[in-house]
Amino acid sequence: MTCFHCTCDATSGNARALSYQTAHGCFRTPMFMPVGTSATVKGVTTDQLHAIGSQVVLSNTYHLSLRPGADLVAEAGGIHAFMNYDGPMLTDSGGFQVFSLADTVKLDSEGLTFRSIYDGSYVRWTPEENMRIQELIGADIAMQLDQCTPYPAERSFVAAAVDLSAAWARRCLAAHARPDQTLFGIVQGGMELDLRLHSVDMLRRIEEESVAAGGRRFGGFGIGGYSVGESHDVMFETLGTVARALPEDRPRYLMGVGNPTTLVRAVREGVDMFDCVLPTRTARMGTAFSSTGRMNLRNAKYARDFTPLDPACCCSTCRNYTRAYLRHLVKQNEMLGAMLLSVHNLHFLIDLMARAREAVLAGAYEEFYRDWMASPAAKDY
Amino acid sequence: MTCFHCTCDATSGNARALSYQTAHGCFRTPMFMPVGTSATVKGVTTDQLHAIGSQVVLSNTYHLSLRPGADLVAEAGGIHAFMNYDGPMLTDSGGFQVFSLADTVKLDSEGLTFRSIYDGSYVRWTPEENMRIQELIGADIAMQLDQCTPYPAERSFVAAAVDLSAAWARRCLAAHARPDQTLFGIVQGGMELDLRLHSVDMLRRIEEESVAAGGRRFGGFGIGGYSVGESHDVMFETLGTVARALPEDRPRYLMGVGNPTTLVRAVREGVDMFDCVLPTRTARMGTAFSSTGRMNLRNAKYARDFTPLDPACCCSTCRNYTRAYLRHLVKQNEMLGAMLLSVHNLHFLIDLMARAREAVLAGAYEEFYRDWMASPAAKDY
Ligand SMILES: [Zn+2]
Ligand SMILES: [Zn+2]
Numbered sequence: 164m165t166c167f168h169c170t171c172d173a174t175s176g177n178a179r180a181l182s183y184q185t186a187h188g189c190f191r192t193p194m195f196m197p198v199g200t201s202a203t204v205k206g207v208t209t210d211q212l213h214a215i216g217s218q219v220v221l222s223n224t225y226h227l228s229l230r231p232g233a234d235l236v237a238e239a240g241g242i243h244a245f246m247n248y249d250g251p252m253l254t255d256s257g258g259f260q261v262f263s264l265a266d267t268v269k270l271d272s273e274g275l276t277f278r279s280i281y282d283g284s285y286v287r288w289t290p291e292e293n294m295r296i297q298e299l300i301g302a303d304i305a306m307q308l309d310q311c312t313p314y315p316a317e318r319s320f321v322a323a324a325v326d327l328s329a330a331w332a333r334r335c336l337a338a339h340a341r342p343d344q345t346l347f348g349i350v351q352g353g354m355e356l357d358l359r360l361h362s363v364d365m366l367r368r369i370e371e372e373s374v375a376a377g378g379r380r381f382g383g384f385g386i387g388g389y390s391v392g393e394s395h396d397v398m399f400e401t402l403g404t405v406a407r408a409l410p411e412d413r414p415r416y417l418m419g420v421g422n423p424t425t426l427v428r429a430v431r432e433g434v435d436m437f438d439c440v441l442p443t444r445t446a447r448m449g450t451a452f453s454s455t456g457r458m459n460l461r462n463a464k465y466a467r468d469f470t471p472l473d474p475a476c477c478c479s480t481c482r483n484y485t486r487a488y489l490r491h492l493v494k495q496n497e498m499l500g501a502m503l504l505s506v507h508n509l510h511f512l513i514d515l516m517a518r519a520r521e522a523v524l525a526g527a528y529e530e531f532y533r534d535w536m537a538s539p540a541a542k543d544y
Numbered sequence: 545m546t547c548f549h550c551t552c553d554a555t556s557g558n559a560r561a562l563s564y565q566t567a568h569g570c571f572r573t574p575m576f577m578p579v580g581t582s583a584t585v586k587g588v589t590t591d592q593l594h595a596i597g598s599q600v601v602l603s604n605t606y607h608l609s610l611r612p613g614a615d616l617v618a619e620a621g622g623i624h625a626f627m628n629y630d631g632p633m634l635t636d637s638g639g640f641q642v643f644s645l646a647d648t649v650k651l652d653s654e655g656l657t658f659r660s661i662y663d664g665s666y667v668r669w670t671p672e673e674n675m676r677i678q679e680l681i682g683a684d685i686a687m688q689l690d691q692c693t694p695y696p697a698e699r700s701f702v703a704a705a706v707d708l709s710a711a712w713a714r715r716c717l718a719a720h721a722r723p724d725q726t727l728f729g730i731v732q733g734g735m736e737l738d739l740r741l742h743s744v745d746m747l748r749r750i751e752e753e754s755v756a757a758g759g760r761r762f763g764g765f766g767i768g769g770y771s772v773g774e775s776h777d778v779m780f781e782t783l784g785t786v787a788r789a790l791p792e793d794r795p796r797y798l799m800g801v802g803n804p805t806t807l808v809r810a811v812r813e814g815v816d817m818f819d820c821v822l823p824t825r826t827a828r829m830g831t832a833f834s835s836t837g838r839m840n841l842r843n844a845k846y847a848r849d850f851t852p853l854d855p856a857c858c859c860s861t862c863r864n865y866t867r868a869y870l871r872h873l874v875k876q877n878e879m880l881g882a883m884l885l886s887v888h889n890l891h892f893l894i895d896l897m898a899r900a901r902e903a904v905l906a907g908a909y910e911e912f913y914r915d916w917m918a919s920p921a922a923k924d925y
Contacts, residue, residue, distance in 0.1 A: 201872070201873075201876045201878060202869070202872065203873060203878050203879075203880040205878065205879055205880070206879045206880065206883070207880075208880070208883070208884075209864075210860075230872070230875065230876060231847065231868070231871075231872045231875075235847070235848060235868065238848060238850070239850055239866065239868060239869070240850075245866075245868075245869055246869065247864045247865055247869075466612070466616070467616060467619060469619070469620055469621075479591075483590075483628045484628055485620065485626075487612070487616065487620060487626075488583070488620070488626055488627065488628075490612075491582070491583065491611070491612045492582075492584060494611070494612075495582045495611060497582060497584050497586065498584075498586055498587040498879060498882065498883070499584040499586070499587065499588075499589070501879065502587070502589070502879070502883070503589075
């Protein structure tokens, strides 16, 4: 199968089961992607990532380009060789971090200027420079540079970010050249449905113009700017319509979302891919996802609980360790506590999406959805 | 083979290769034991411990008895079940931590009283209570309660500690009852050879009296009170004589020593077992043992060094990751840096002792020793 070829294996309602080919193997959706911010999924080895069924691993262009530097990653043979992960990988553009981490971001007609969180130095990114950096890092999937707006935000501000993101999408698609890497466009528009649909239209038009001129297509589409502070109800008012307005022959990736129930609901709306730091971040705080809802392992009720973390889970943490032991590790701030909970939490979301895929293949996503929403875990938003 | 049976497979000069049977399998010496202070070797999974050839894992009675409590560990099925390690285990008595961590330790004719570092509460230990705690924790090997003296120390103070440790050895041996656990006596005496030899004599006499009265033997002998601030030359003035004064039919365990060169030298003096937090502690600081001496991964010279950490090492870290990547992880304070360096550093010492054993079996320890001392790694004290 040629690279970046996308097959739809089945649908069930709006839910989809895709297969997507990359130079580092095929991934299958619905899918949750572990986040390896600085070329490492915090506390988890790449052997463990394979063992828990990880497919695509995400890394952050903002952090990598500043430390250790994109040129160094390229010199190492690219991100896969650098971090010893031979599966498919994706880099975000870093735009989200630029706007959320930097004190001041200076936008101009050509690009943006910000100060590094590491040493305060000024960094200049144009869409073309961002593409050059992501090509150096060398993931299988790059994301266009975009502007994500917070919530709530003035409509005029959101509209301007939509236009800027579209202009950058055009320039990214024109500049992107690496043949073993594909580029995803990103939809913005906050909670304003008409702006969202306008954003989708512009991406479609940009792609048509590119193809007409002998250029490339997008490999898929990110849906950015959700989960930025709005309630879940507000997100789901527009998410499905936006997702389904996108081309149906390529993946739809809801960026930065990792609550189990949100994933189950978003798949039902036609979303295929997810990423979030939530599973590893909550693990480091001593919290576990579970089939009965989130568990805080610091809780005294687990002190003499010698049962597995989640009896319904088959990950190595749940097969080998008790709640009492995990609580002990968490209370003593032992690294192993964060390590074992990270493995479990990642496995939980990866396995949830694997089971969602099975439901789609069986034409039974609606039952999967209803079962989840009726389960004690559904409250885990 | 019956439990706690010790066979001498070979000697080479004073160096020995022993096999020692426990209820959790046989261990072979010379051997380095990873330290799992709070029922976890920091940053290393038990799967990884097996993969790097770990035999005995040590845990700390001081920490475990205070958090989560020896009764809780017993309720979990003992330390092996609690931490999911099915190989042989050893607990120290906690005496070292009592004297080194507590602000004030009150010694009386019956035992000692100290304040917990966790909550300041008063804790009372007699030798009998210490045995009860170590039996609850349930390692394969328990250590007698003893008093370790600092360096330098007044001779009269060291002499008193030798007498106290001998009195406690007698009471520990009389009190110790768990049939699937053995007890090691401990030699003290600082840098005073005559006090050391007196300590050995008393342990021999205590054991003879115990056996004559139908009681138990020691399963082996700890050599405590070295590596407490003295130079290596000072330690080696007496270590060999002390080690060889001990019964030759059981293991000699030099407590708290983890420098590669010290291990190589001590084996030549007739020592069999070692433990130290050094490999994992230095790993967390970004430092690696190597066949060319210690390496500080923070050093800028490794930034673009895409070679393995130690080309002579076959551990998973050295097979899969470059110095440049490890430096990146260490500089970014990523957990994975400490994890990968801990695996390597433990493997380094475990493998060093495995090769020492092969040399003894081949009757060629002197060549092994000379090769090590001529190698660039010998400076790593
Ligand atoms: Zn699990
Ligand atoms: Zn190694």
